[in-house]
Amino acid sequence: MKKIIKNGQVFDGISDKLINVDILINGKFIEEVGKIEINEKDVEIIDAKGYIVSPGFIDIHSHLREPGYEYKETILTGTQAAAKGGFTTICSMPTTIPALDSYDSIEYLKDICADRAKVKVLPIGAVTENREGEKIVEMKSLADAGAIGFSDDGEPVSDNNIMKTALEYSKMVSRPIMNHCDDRQINFKGQGVMNEGYLSQRLGCAGIPNAAEASMLSRDILLAEMTGGNYHACHISAKQSLDILKMAKSRGIKYTAEVTPHHLTLTEDFILGAFEGDQKQIGENAYNTNAKVFPPLRTDKDILSMIEGINDDLITIIATDHAPHGFEDKMTTINQAAFGISNFETSLGSVLAKVHLKQIELTKILKCMTSNPASFLNKKIGRIEKNYPADIAIFDLNKKWIVDTNNFVSKGKNTPINGTELTGLITTTLVDGEIIYSINGEFNE
Amino acid sequence: MTNKIKPLTNFRNLLDVDQLNKSDINYIFEYADKLQSIAKGSIRKIPALRGKTILNYFAEPSTRTRVSFENAGKILSADVINMSSSGSSDEKGESLFNSVQTLESIGANLLVMRHFDAGAPYFVARNIGIPVINAGDGSHAHPTQNLIDLYTVHKKVGNIEGLNLTVLGDNVHSRVARSTIIGFSIMGARITICAPTTMDAQYLSDNSVERNQIYWPEIKYSDDLRYSLKNADLVMTLRTQFERKSNYVVPNINEYTRLFKLNEDSLKSCEKEIKILHPGPVNLGIEIDGYVSNSERSLINDQVQNSVAIRMALLLLLIGDYSLDQI
Numbered sequence: 001m002k003k004i005i006k007n008g009q010v011f012d013g014i015s016d017k018l019i020n021v022d023i024l025i026n027g028k029f030i031e032e033v034g035k036i037e038i039n040e041k042d043v044e045i046i047d048a049k050g051y052i053v054s055p056g057f058i059d060i061h062s063h064l065r066e067p068g069y070e071y072k073e074t075i076l077t078g079t080q081a082a083a084k085g086g087f088t089t090i091c092s093m094p095t096t097i098p099a100l101d102s103y104d105s106i107e108y109l110k111d112i113c114a115d116r117a118k119v120k121v122l123p124i125g126a127v128t129e130n131r132e133g134e135k136i137v138e139m140k141s142l143a144d145a146g147a148i149g150f151s152d153d154g155e156p157v158s159d160n161n162i163m164k165t166a167l168e169y170s171k172m173v174s175r176p177i178m179n180h181c182d183d184r185q186i187n188f189k190g191q192g193v194m195n196e197g198y199l200s201q202r203l204g205c206a207g208i209p210n211a212a213e214a215s216m217l218s219r220d221i222l223l224a225e226m227t228g229g230n231y232h233a234c235h236i237s238a239k240q241s242l243d244i245l246k247m248a249k250s251r252g253i254k255y256t257a258e259v260t261p262h263h264l265t266l267t268e269d270f271i272l273g274a275f276e277g278d279q280k281q282i283g284e285n286a287y288n289t290n291a292k293v294f295p296p297l298r299t300d301k302d303i304l305s306m307i308e309g310i311n312d313d314l315i316t317i318i319a320t321d322h323a324p325h326g327f328e329d330k331m332t333t334i335n336q337a338a339f340g341i342s343n344f345e346t347s348l349g350s351v352l353a354k355v356h357l358k359q360i361e362l363t364k365i366l367k368c369m370t371s372n373p374a375s376f377l378n379k380k381i382g383r384i385e386k387n388y389p390a391d392i393a394i395f396d397l398n399k400k401w402i403v404d405t406n407n408f409v410s411k412g413k414n415t416p417i418n419g420t421e422l423t424g425l426i427t428t429t430l431v432d433g434e435i436i437y438s439i440n441g442e443f444n445e
Numbered sequence: 446m447t448n449k450i451k452p453l454t455n456f457r458n459l460l461d462v463d464q465l466n467k468s469d470i471n472y473i474f475e476y477a478d479k480l481q482s483i484a485k486g487s488i489r490k491i492p493a494l495r496g497k498t499i500l501n502y503f504a505e506p507s508t509r510t511r512v513s514f515e516n517a518g519k520i521l522s523a524d525v526i527n528m529s530s531s532g533s534s535d536e537k538g539e540s541l542f543n544s545v546q547t548l549e550s551i552g553a554n555l556l557v558m559r560h561f562d563a564g565a566p567y568f569v570a571r572n573i574g575i576p577v578i579n580a581g582d583g584s585h586a587h588p589t590q591n592l593i594d595l596y597t598v599h600k601k602v603g604n605i606e607g608l609n610l611t612v613l614g615d616n617v618h619s620r621v622a623r624s625t626i627i628g629f630s631i632m633g634a635r636i637t638i639c640a641p642t643t644m645d646a647q648y649l650s651d652n653s654v655e656r657n658q659i660y661w662p663e664i665k666y667s668d669d670l671r672y673s674l675k676n677a678d679l680v681m682t683l684r685t686q687f688e689r690k691s692n693y694v695v696p697n698i699n700e701y702t703r704l705f706k707l708n709e710d711s712l713k714s715c716e717k718e719i720k721i722l723h724p725g726p727v728n729l730g731i732e733i734d735g736y737v738s739n740s741e742r743s744l745i746n747d748q749v750q751n752s753v754a755i756r757m758a759l760l761l762l763l764i765g766d767y768s769l770d771q772i
Contacts (some may be wrong), residue, residue, distance in 0.1 A: 198649070280660040
C-alpha cells in the first residue's frame, strides 16, 4: 500500500524555505511531491499537521561498537536510537574489535547490519592497519567492500608521511580521509582530559589545547592542497580551527568539515556537573565524566566560532560522534573515564536550540544533516524529491521535553545533558518507505 | 549534654579549602589549639572517637600525611585502618567505584583518601554515605596541608591578613600550590607565584584570562626569584616534581637550582624577616638549600608538628559527637 504524508511543512533537502506539500510514497521510493489528489482508501495517511517533514538525517560519524564492545552498544540498539533521533543513514566508525581495516571485516559488518540494523549503515574503514597509524590499509579492497571513507577516529593519523600517503593513495578510490585532529605532542602524550584553560588548571586536570586540534588541521589542510586528496576534518571544536578553515577556503583548498551537536551547544562548565550558577566553589558533582568527550567541550567563544563556521559554509556537516559507553566506562575518575557522549537521541533537540536562539536558520541546520552529508557520501539520499528513497524524519519543532537517559534506547546512557530541557522532538522516522519509529508506537519490527 | 555540633556550613566532606570561609578556618584553629595540648601532653589519648572507624585509603605513596592522620585518629581513640593500593584489590583490577562501596559496607565512619587522579575524592564523595577528607588528589588539591600551613603561620607569625606570600616552584603540577593560594587568599594574604614560565599555571596566574565564577584570587607571577622575595613575609617552596612532567620543562636541574633554589644568597634580597614553609617531602639541594631549611627562619618542623592537631580537629568536626567545651 502506498503512503501519503499530508499537511506537513516540508523541507526538501536543499531549499531555503519550507513548503506545504504532500509526499506520496510507493514502496521504497518517493513517487510524487506536491498537491496530490488521491482516493484516501487506497493509501495509508501519515498526518504531519503541525510538524516539519525533512529528509531523514544522515550521520557521517557514529560509533556502533559492534563487533567487540556489545556491552556499550549493538547494531540493533544503536540503529534504534538513530531512528528515534530521526537518522535514516549512519556511518559507523571502525573503532571496533577487530578494527574495520580489511575487506572481510567490512563484509562482516554489512552482514550483521543486514540482519539487525533498523536504519541504513555505511561502514567507514580504518586509515591504517588496526588504527595504529603505521601502515595504510588496502583502500581499494575496503572501498570495493563498501567503505565510504577512511578514519582512525579516536586516534589521529599522527605521522605526517602516512597522512600524505593516505591522501594521495585514497584519490584512486575517490573516498575521503576523515581525520581526528589532535597533535599528541601539544596534547602531551594524549594525557589531556578536558579543554585546556582556566578551568582545567583550576581543577588540576591535564588540558587539551585548541592548538592541538588546529595544528594538526593546518598540517592536513596543507597536505590536502599539496596532494589534491579528499580530506575531511572530523568534529571541529576550536576557534583556531575555524581560522584554518577560513584560510583553506580562501586558498580554494578542497576539504569538508563536521561539527557535533555538543560542540555547538555545550561549554566546558559541564565538567563541573550540576551546579548552581552562582556557586563559587568546586562542588561534589564536579569532575563529571559524562562531560568528558573528545574533542573536549570548550568555551562560549569556540561555540560562537562553530556557529559562524556553519553560517559561512566553512563547516557544512553536523555529525553526532555518537559514542555510547557502559556504566563502568564512566563511573570512575575523570582521568580513567572513557571519552564520548551518547548522542543520537538528543542531537536534533540540541541543534534546534541554535534555531530557537536565532543563531542558525532551520533550513541551514537541516541541510547540514541531510543533503550536505549526502553529497559528501555521493549517495542519492537526503532529499525529498521524486525517485529518492523514502527516508524521512518528521518532527515537532516546538515540543519541549526533558532528557531522561532511562528512556534512551541506546545502551549508552552517557550524556551531560540528562535532566535538561530540549525543544524539538522526532515523531516519526521512515526508512525506505517503512515507518521504523513513531513516537506513539515506538519501534516497528 | 551531647550536642552534635556542625558549626561549619555544609561541612559534610573536606574536599578543598574553597568550601571554607575565614571564620570556618578560625574555628578550626580554635579546635586545634585545644587539641594541641592533648597531642603534646603526657597521656595523649582521649576517647572522643571511641567506637568510630577511620579508613586511610592511599592510592599514592605518602609518609607524613598518612602517619599524621593515623596518629590523629589514634589519639582520639578511633580505630584506624590503613589501606594502600599495593597489596589491595586495586591490583586485581577492582574499580575505584567498587572499592568505595566495599569500604562503606565494612562500616567505616570516615574515609581519608589520597589518589593520583584529580577529582577522585569528589567522585567518591558523591558515591559514598560517609564523610570524605581529601588527603591529596592528583594535581588538584591538598586542603589539610593548607590548613596546617595556615595554622602554623597563625601560631608563629600571627595575623595572616595582609602578609605577602611567595609560592616558589612547580605550581602547574602542585596540588599544594592550588590549596595554598586559595587558603591564604581566604585569610587575606597576597600571593606571588615564582616559577620558570614552563612550571607556571599560566591560566591561574594571568589575571587577564577570562574565568568562570569558580573562586580564584588575583595573584602575581614572576620568573625572578630575588624580585619575588623582596617584599615577602613568607615563602613556600614546592617540591620539584621530577617524577611528573617537570623533567621535560626545564633544561636540567643545574639551571633550575641556579635560578630558583632558595638559599642564603637568594634570601639576601628579602627586605623583611621572612619565614619559610615547605609542604614536604623536600628535595634537599634542589628547591631549597639544607642550611636554609634547617635555619631559624624555617617553619618546616612546625608544619609537621601542627599536622596532627589540625587533622584531629577535622576528624572531630566531621564525625565527633562532642562540642569544643566538652573536650
